[in-house]
Amino acid sequence: MSPLHILTQVLEMAAALVAAPLFVGWVNQCRAWLQNRSAPSTLQPYRGIYKLFHKDAVIAENASSLFRIAPYVVFGAMVVAAAVIPSMSTRLPFSRAADAIALVGLFATARVFLSLAAMDVGTAFGSLGARREMMVGFLAEPALLMVIFVASMISGTTALPVISERLATQALGLYPSLAFTGVAFTMVLLAENARIPVDNPATHLELTMIHEAMLLEYSARHLALMEWAAALKLFNYACIGFAVFLPWGAAMGQGPASLLAAIPVLALKLTIAGAGLAIVETLSAKLRVFRAPEFLATAFMLAVLGLLVHLLLGA
Amino acid sequence: MTALTDSPLAACLALLVAWLLIGLAGLIRPGSLRFAGRTLFPLGAFCGAALAAVGIWGIASPPEQVVLLVGLPDLPAHLRLDALSSVFMAVLGAASAGISLFGAGYFRRGQGTPPGLLCFQYHLFLAAMGLVLLADDAYAFMVAWETMALASYFLVTAQHRMAEIRSAGFLYLLIAHVGAIAILLCFGVLQGGSWHFTFDAMRAAHLDPGRASVAFLLALFGFGAKAGLLPLHVWLPEAHPAAPSPVSALMSGVMLKTAVYGMLRVTFDLLGDPQSWWGMVMLPLGLFTALYGAVFAAAQTDMKRLLAYSSIENIGIIFAAIGLAVVFVANGMAGLGALALIAALYHSINHAFMKSLLFLGTGAVLHATGERNLGRLGGLIHRMPWVAWLTLVGALAIAGLPPLNGFVSEWLLLQAFLFAHEVPRPFVNMLLPLGAALLVLAAALAAYVMVKFFGVIFLGQPREAALARAHDAGRLERSGLVWLAAGCFALGLFPAQVVARLGIVTQQLGLPALANTAAPWWMLVPLADREASYAPTAFLLAVAAVVLLAILMVRVLYHRRVRRGPPWDCGFGGLDARMQDTAEGFGQPIRHIFQPFFAMTRELPTPFDKAPHYAVTIGDRIWQTCYAPLGGIVQRVADSFAWIQQGRIAVYLLYSFVTLVVLLALVI
Numbered sequence: 008m009s010p011l012h013i014l015t016q017v018l019e020m021a022a023a024l025v026a027a028p029l030f031v032g033w034v035n036q037c038r039a040w041l042q043n044r045s046a047p048s049t050l051q052p053y054r055g056i057y058k059l060f061h062k063d064a065v066i067a068e069n070a071s072s073l074f075r076i077a078p079y080v081v082f083g084a085m086v087v088a089a090a091v092i093p094s095m096s097t098r099l100p101f102s103r104a105a106d107a108i109a110l111v112g113l114f115a116t117a118r119v120f121l122s123l124a125a126m127d128v129g130t131a132f133g134s135l136g137a138r139r140e141m142m143v144g145f146l147a148e149p150a151l152l153m154v155i156f157v158a159s160m161i162s163g164t165t166a167l168p169v170i171s172e173r174l175a176t177q178a179l180g181l182y183p184s185l186a187f188t189g190v191a192f193t194m195v196l197l198a199e200n201a202r203i204p205v206d207n208p209a210t211h212l213e214l215t216m217i218h219e220a221m222l223l224e225y226s227a228r229h230l231a232l233m234e235w236a237a238a239l240k241l242f243n244y245a246c247i248g249f250a251v252f253l254p255w256g257a258a259m260g261q262g263p264a265s266l267l268a269a270i271p272v273l274a275l276k277l278t279i280a281g282a283g284l285a286i287v288e289t290l291s292a293k294l295r296v297f298r299a300p301e302f303l304a305t306a307f308m309l310a311v312l313g314l315l316v317h318l319l320l321g322a
Numbered sequence: 323m324t325a326l327t328d329s330p331l332a333a334c335l336a337l338l339v340a341w342l343l344i345g346l347a348g349l350i351r352p353g354s355l356r357f358a359g360r361t362l363f364p365l366g367a368f369c370g371a372a373l374a375a376v377g378i379w380g381i382a383s384p385p386e387q388v389v390l391l392v393g394l395p396d397l398p399a400h401l402r403l404d405a406l407s408s409v410f411m412a413v414l415g416a417a418s419a420g421i422s423l424f425g426a427g428y429f430r431r432g433q434g435t436p437p438g439l440l441c442f443q444y445h446l447f448l449a450a451m452g453l454v455l456l457a458d459d460a461y462a463f464m465v466a467w468e469t470m471a472l473a474s475y476f477l478v479t480a481q482h483r484m485a486e487i488r489s490a491g492f493l494y495l496l497i498a499h500v501g502a503i504a505i506l507l508c509f510g511v512l513q514g515g516s517w518h519f520t521f522d523a524m525r526a527a528h529l530d531p532g533r534a535s536v537a538f539l540l541a542l543f544g545f546g547a548k549a550g551l552l553p554l555h556v557w558l559p560e561a562h563p564a565a566p567s568p569v570s571a572l573m574s575g576v577m578l579k580t581a582v583y584g585m586l587r588v589t590f591d592l593l594g595d596p597q598s599w600w601g602m603v604m605l606p607l608g609l610f611t612a613l614y615g616a617v618f619a620a621a622q623t624d625m626k627r628l629l630a631y632s633s634i635e636n637i638g639i640i641f642a643a644i645g646l647a648v649v650f651v652a653n654g655m656a657g658l659g660a661l662a663l664i665a666a667l668y669h670s671i672n673h674a675f676m677k678s679l680l681f682l683g684t685g686a687v688l689h690a691t692g693e694r695n696l697g698r699l700g701g702l703i704h705r706m707p708w709v710a711w712l713t714l715v716g717a718l719a720i721a722g723l724p725p726l727n728g729f730v731s732e733w734l735l736l737q738a739f740l741f742a743h744e745v746p747r748p749f750v751n752m753l754l755p756l757g758a759a760l761l762v763l764a765a766a767l768a769a770y771v772m773v774k775f776f777g778v779i780f781l782g783q784p785r786e787a788a789l790a791r792a793h794d795a796g797r798l799e800r801s802g803l804v805w806l807a808a809g810c811f812a813l814g815l816f817p818a819q820v821v822a823r824l825g826i827v828t829q830q831l832g833l834p835a836l837a838n839t840a841a842p843w844w845m846l847v848p849l850a851d852r853e854a855s856y857a858p859t860a861f862l863l864a865v866a867a868v869v870l871l872a873i874l875m876v877r878v879l880y881h882r883r884v885r886r887g888p889p890w891d892c893g894f895g896g897l898d899a900r901m902q903d904t905a906e907g908f909g910q911p912i913r914h915i916f917q918p919f920f921a922m923t924r925e926l927p928t929p930f931d932k933a934p935h936y937a938v939t940i941g942d943r944i945w946q947t948c949y950a951p952l953g954g955i956v957q958r959v960a961d962s963f964a965w966i967q968q969g970r971i972a973v974y975l976l977y978s979f980v981t982l983v984v985l986l987a988l989v990i
Contacts, residue, residue, distance in 0.1 A: 060880050067889035069783060071703045073714075083869035090864065101864065103845065104857035105724070108733050112724040115769055119721060122773050126903075129701065129782030130891040134903030137777065141770045142911040148769075149762040152736075156758060159740055165854040224890055228876050300915045311759050318743055318752045 015096045015258075015266060022270075023089035027242035028052035028235065030277055037285030052238060059231035067128045067224055077124035078225065078232040084117040085239035094246035095269040096258040097168035106165040107155040110247075111148060114199070117236070118144045125221035136220025139296060143205060143217065146303035147195045153310035154188040154195070157317050158251045161185075167250055175254035183320060187313030189252050193287075194306035196248065198299070200241045203288040205299050215296050245280050249273070330380035331388055331403040331456070334411060337373045338452040341366060345445030352438030355429065362441050363426035364798070366448070370419030373452070377412025381405045381823050385830065387458060393465075400520050402458035405827040406591070409667060410455050410583045416809060417575045417674040418448055424682045424802025425568035427795070428689070434481040447473035447572065454580050460509035460519040467505065467580075471498040474577060477569040478561050490560035497557045501547030505584070508540035512592055524592045534593050538600050541588040542607075548581035549637045552611040553944045559618075562630035563694065567685025570626060574633045575678035579670045582640055589648060590663070590831045598652035602750065604645030609760040612638030616767035617919050620774065620912035621940050623696050623905040625684045628775055629677065632720065635764055636673045640666050642761065643735050646742065649754065651833065653745050660828040660836055661848055662738040667824050669731035672813055676719040676728060679806040680775075683713035686799055687779060690792040696775075696905035701784035705792040710780040712803040717776045719810040721769035725858035725865075727813035730846070732765055733856055734821075737848055767912075774908045783899040815858050817846040906938065913940070921946055 032049035039046035048054075066074065090101045091110050105113065122137035122144075159165045161182065162173035198205040201218035210216055222233050250257070256272030258265040294302055327333075344366050351357050385404035393399050403411070425444070429437050450473055453466035475498070479491035513519055514527030529537065547554040562570045589596055615635030622628035643666035650659035684694070686709040693699055703710040719726035739761065742754035784790060795803065813820060818841065825835030841847040845857040876882075891897050913920060921941035927934035966977075 060876070063881075064884045065887045065890075066884055068886050069701070069704070069889070071781070073703065073781070079869045079872050080865075082872055083865045086868045086872075087861070087864045101860070103855050104860035104864070106854050106856060108736055109724050109729075109856055109861065112722065112729050112733075115721070115766070116718070116723045119718065119723060119769055119773055123777055123781060126773075126777035126781040127703075128889045128891075129899065129902045130889050130897060131901040131903070132892060134777070134782065134908070137773065138903055138908050138911065141773050142915075145763075145766040145770045148766040149759060152762045153759055156740065156755070160743060160755070165737065165740065223892060228880060232872065232876075297914070300911065304915075307759070307763075311756065314755055314759070315752065318755060 011263065012098050012100045016090060016099055016101055018266075019095055019099065020086055020090050022095065022273075023239060023242055023246075024086065024235075026277070027238040028056060030242050030245070030281055031238045033278065033281040034241075034285050037282050038288060041285055041289040052234070056231045056235055059226075059234070060228050062227040064227035064229060066226075066229075070128050070224070074124050074127040074224075075229065077120045077127075078229040078236070080120045081117045082232045082236040082239075084113050084120075085236045085243060088113050088243050089239060089246075091167060092243055092246045093168040093171045093250050093257055095273050096266055097172045098258070099168055102166060102168050107159065107167045107170065108152065108165055110167065111152050111155065114151075114240070115144065115148055117240070121221055121233075125224075128224045130224065132216075132220045132223050136217055136223075139217040139299075140221060143198050143299060143303065146300060146307060147198045150191055150195045150303065150307040150310045151199070153307065153314055154192045154251070157184050157188045157310070157313045160314075160317055167247070171250040171254040171257060172259055174251065175257070175259070182317075184313040184317035185252060187309050187316060191306045191310035191313065192248055192252070194302065194309070196241075196244045197287070198303055198306070200237070200244060202284065204291045204294045205302060207293055215293065217296075242277075245277060246273075248280070249276050329386055330376050330383055330408065331386040331401065333376045334373065334380070334403060334452065334456065335388075335401070337369050337376065337415075338449045338456075340369050341445045341449040341452070344369070345442040345449070348438040348441030348445070350438070352436045355437045358437040358441040359426050359429060362445075363422050363429075366445055367419045367422035367426065367802075370415045370417075370422055370448075373415030374412050374419060375415070377408045377410075377415055378823070380408030380411060381826050393461065397461050399462040400458035400522075401456040401462070402521070403456060405830045406583070406586060407455040409671070409824065409827055410579060411452065413579055413671050413674045414448070414451055414455065414576050417678050417806070418572065420802045420805035420809070421568050421571045421575070421678055421682065422802070423805060424571075424685070424799045427798030427802075428568055428685055429566070430689070434479075434483060435476070440477070440480060443473050443476045444569070444572075447477060447577075451576060451580055455583060458521045460506075460513075460521075460524075464502070464506060464509070467502060470577065470580065471495070471502065474569070474573055478565040478573075480566050480569070481564075487564040490557075490564040494557045494561040497547050497554060501544045501554070504540045504544030504547070508537050508544055508588065511537040511540065512588070521587075521592060525594065529593070531597060534595070535597065535600070538589065538593060538596075539603075541585060542600075542604065545581040545585040545588075546607075546641070549578050549585070549641070550611075550634045551607060551637060551641060552614055552634075553948050555611065555615070555634045556942065556945055556949060558634055559622075559627045559630040559942075562633070562681075563624055563626035567626075567681055567688060570629075571678040571681035571685070574630070574681060575674040578633060578637055579674055582637075582644075582666070582670050585641070585644060586663075586666075589644070590651075594832075596648045596652050598649055598747070598750070601645040601648030601650075601652060602753075604648060605642050605754075605757055606645075608638045608640070608642030608645055609757050609764070610638070611635070612642060612764040613760055613767070614638070614919065616764045616771060617912060617916045618940075618942070619771040620767060621909040621920065623909075624694050625687070625696055625699075625775065625779060626681070626694055628696075628771065629680055629684065632680075632768065632771060633673075633677055635768060636669065636677070636720070639732070639735070639761065639764065640669050640673070642757065643669060643738070646735070646738055646754070646757070649742075649745060649750070650738075653747065655745065656833045657836075657849070658738055658741055658744075660825070660833040661734060663828055663831070663833065664821055664824045664836060664848075665731050665734035665738055667827060668734060668813075668817075668820060669728075671820070672719070672727040672731050672810075675806050675809040675813065676716045679716035679803060679810065680713060680720065682799070682803055682806070683709055683716060684779075686795040686803070687792075690794070691786075691789055693786070696778045698786045699779045699784075699789065700782045700899065700902065701780070701789060702792060703780040705789065706780075706794045708800050709795050709803065712800075712807045713780065714776055715807040715810055717772040719814065721772040722765045723769070725814050725862040727810050730814055730817040730820075730856070730858070732761075734848060735761065737854055741849075770912065774905065778903075778905050778908060782902050783897075785899045785902070815862065816844075817856070817858065818843060821846060821848065913938075919943065
């Protein structure tokens with residue numbers, strides 16, 4: 008473990024922390040353009056977080072300490088997740104501590120804490136949101152694991168950086184299995200990050216809301232952490248997608264120069280992915296909550312189909 | 323005395339005898355709660371902790387055998403302690419230590435069976451489970467197995483004045499005995515014509531594949547009935563809520579594991595040479611049981627029934643892991659077989675800790691509130707912080723979240739599934755990885771179930787006014803919970819050490835160990851050449867460091883002002899406890915998605931109802947499709963023989979006479 012590796016590790020986490028709100032800002036800007044609205048600045052999420060940190064926190068009288076701990080746990084889980092995902096470099100010393108399955112477990116931990124916190128105050132919206140979040144989660148989590156499973160089978164390991172490296176260095180060929188899982192992964196990304204068509208990040212006071220319903224009782228710094236964690240989650244999912252489906256361009260450990268070269272590549276990938284996400288969100292309509300399980304079951308089945316295709320064709 | 327310090331087997335026996343003596347001491351003053359609770363149960367807990375230590379010691383020592391000259395003439399009891407039984411002995415000791423400690427504070431006056439008698443049954447149950455693990459011949463095994471079943475039956479029916487508890491106990495006893503008959507027949511096949519019933523003779527008897535398969539299927543039926551494998555699971559959701567909580571904890575946490583032990587003993591030790599199709603039967607059965615258990619757990623509204631279904635789920639996972647191990651071993655992939663087997667053992671150990679912890683948590687809630695119905699609980703984290711936070715550890719562990727223990731065994735099992743496509747058989751290698759999809763679906767559902775379980779009981783607002791008077795658990799109960807929660811943490815944070823110990827078991831069963839000397843002590847690398855690793859301590863430290871840093875940064879850079887106000891709730895106001903989601907509501911998405919699993923009857927109000935009423939009852943389809951017709955057939959057969967019951971003594975004397983004549987005719 009050289010100092011360069013440790014530096015890479017710290018840089019990755021810091022980059023995730025800084026870039027995540029920017030990415031959300033970029034997606035929001037694209038969405039506004041596509042919808043013929045005047046767009047907010049890409050820096051708007053930072054301003055929101057900054058504002059929230061300076062407010063006084065108001066907490067419901069009957070909230071327990073779980074309610075106050077949860078934002079930190081969720082935030083911590085997302086930052087640690089960023090340490091495992093090879094967004095810029097595949098030489099991450101910490102990734103030995105947690106492979107892709109542990110990464111999914113980490114997301115699950117965050118989700119469980121978020122849901123429990125939402126149930127803590129005992130409001131109708133909170134428990135409704137928690138129930139729906141867990142419903143989305145229990146279908147999305149297996150789908151995500153199946154996506155990772157296919158990539159693991161192709162590369163023979165569950166360590167995400169190694170998967171990424173092996174997929175990047177193999178001859179550029181078409182993997183039909185990865186095509187199926189790519190679609191499944193995109194659907195999981197939409198569902199897990201509370202995007203249209205499963206949830207709408209820009210709405211409150213709708214009977215269909217999921218993620219926002221869980222945050223209703225949060226204010227000030229706790230809300231800021233939750234929002235930041237949500238941004239980090241989107242960033243992390245995007246980077247998992249890059250690591251598995253677009254692994255080219257990340258530094259594979261040839262010194263600091265390649266790391267520097269990886270930064271613009273990541274920025275480019277994020278720009279395109281953000282625009283793509285905005286297009287998908289603009290083109291699709293929000294599903295009724297009852298339809299969400301079907302959407303997710305489709306994602307799960309597609310991922311399983313990808314697995315079958317891999318086993319049948321060996322590719 | 324030197325025998326005790328030299329031989330783990332002698333130490334085990336001494337501790338089991340000590341349990342028996344503690345139980346008998348309870349009979350001296352059967353009515354005294356103080357004597358049983360304050361003296362005997364803590365002593366039993368101490369024996370349990372000692373047994374755990376002896377079990378861990380026994381894993382590393384060579385197998386030992388002893389022949390005790392007790393029992394029927396010419397039928398001495400053969401006992402043996404090897405690594406496999408030592409592992410389960412350690413589980414029995416460690417889990418029972420926590421449960422006994424909790425039990426010391428739990429049992430109260432005025433509950434059916436007097437405390438001294440309960441103490442006797444409880445410790446007899448413990449000693450019988452220990453003897454099941456030690457037994458080395460079919461005779462000793464069956465005696466211990468039956469003692470275990472009977473002792474637990476009496477414990478389940480501790481509150482025998484309630485009719486529903488009596489019928490739950492009867493169902494348990496019935497299925498336990500149907501299973502026991504299958505096990506007895508299994509041993510009958512295993513002896514292979516030599517008519518020697520020691521396990522050594524069974525190991526030496528080389529059965530032809532047909533006989534071996536019959537023995538395997540009998541064992542699967544018999545031990546599956548005890549473990550709660552589909553479709554023999556029906557007794558679990560009835561018996562567990564009926565029993566006092568420490569007994570539910572013991573049954574679910576430990577007794578189900580004796581069935582796992584028996585299955586492993588027969589499949590990998592006595593039969594020795596497993597066939598591939600056994601695994602292909604066991605694996606889907608286990609996976610379907612897991613999914614079924616998880617789906618039904620999500621729909622329950624009684625907290626102990628919910629946990630019982632969750633036990634079915636976990637047993638399913640364990641049996642799926644064993645099935646996978648059988649497939650690997652039968653196809654000559656011993657390394658992966660060892661991995662799957664270690665996952666099964668690891669999950670058995672984990673489940674003992676987490677499920678005991680959760681059942682004891684429900685016991686504390688039951689005592690504090692008198693309620694088992696989730697619809698009448700809520701908000702208890704304020705009144706019972708100890709129980710709530712310790713139960714949260716168990717809930718997170720069983721939901722399979724890192725860095726707790728439940729995650730480690732599921733991780734190991736998934737690693738094993740990942741290489742299942744290398745099995746050199748067409749079709750099999752394509753079907754196996756699909757099992758992973760079912761497994762993760764069940765595991766993800768477990769998280770749903772646990773959010774429901776914890777959230778509805780401990781979070782939100784109290785749904786009944788009486789809950790405001792709930793009190794936290796006493797000191798003894800708390801220490802029992804702390805012991806089990808610490809076990810969940812230890813098993814989660816030091817998996818490399820546990821796996822190294824379990825490797826000794828697989829070695830004794832003729833498979834390689836997963837010892838990896840190259841990896842540092844804090845890192846779990848099950849298969850050296852596959853580059854998959856997991857380091858929970860580093861993982862936990864990283865999360866803790868980020869969380870602390872975040873707290874520190876927020877405090878230093880900003881401020882820590884907090885105001886308390888009424889819940890905002892989108893500004894609607896007037897929030898009361900009835901507006902919260904109910905347990906039924908929380909399970910609604912699962913009922914909706916998995917509708918074909920359930921036999922639901924709904925009562926819906928019409929628009930003209932003066933007092934609208936909505937109710938939904940959820941039935942078990944398997945009960946309706948298998949057990950109800952079976953019960954009907956038995957009833958009809960019994961009815962058709964009813965005419966021989968004339969109710970006159972002369973007729974019965976005639977029957978005896980005819981029987982005697984027939985027997986004499988046969989003999990002569």
